[in-house]
Amino acid sequence: MPGGDPVLVPPPGTAPYDAPDRKPETKHVRDSKMTVEQPAATSPAGRARPSCSRILGLMLTPRIAVSALKVSLVVGTVLNVINNGEQWWTHHAVNPWQALLNYLVPFCVSSYSAARNEAQRPPGT
Numbered sequence: 001m002p003g004g005d006p007v008l009v010p011p012p013g014t015a016p017y018d019a020p021d022r023k024p025e026t027k028h029v030r031d032s033k034m035t036v037e038q039p040a041a042t043s044p045a046g047r048a049r050p051s052c053s054r055i056l057g058l059m060l061t062p063r064i065a066v067s068a069l070k071v072s073l074v075v076g077t078v079l080n081v082i083n084n085g086e087q088w089w090t091h092h093a094v095n096p097w098q099a100l101l102n103y104l105v106p107f108c109v110s111s112y113s114a115a116r117n118e119a120q121r122p123p124g125t
Helices: 050-061 062-089 095-122
Strands: 007-009 025-032 035-039
Touching: 007 062, 050 062, 050 095
Parallel strands: none
Antiparallel strands: 007 035, 025 035
């Protein structure tokens, strides 16, 4: 399983759990005889994972988008020089889709990582 192996435990109310204060956050899936506890969807730091729509909304906020645009201009230019430099200096045609992707990929990576960081930040910080 992606979040770890499921743990089989007796149904609630049949056997007490020894240390309720140490029990990880889980969701219960009913089986015919046993309850399967699966770890809840959380990030490595233990916070709930942000939704895709929340991350996309944060990616398009002006503060994050402008910052990502600056990163993509620098990184994309370096990538274009590395990937297409010889074609430019010899005056050969450059594939415009490849040149565009050299800017688009750093923009997406930078804005996604900033948005995810913002979404996982505890409220009030």
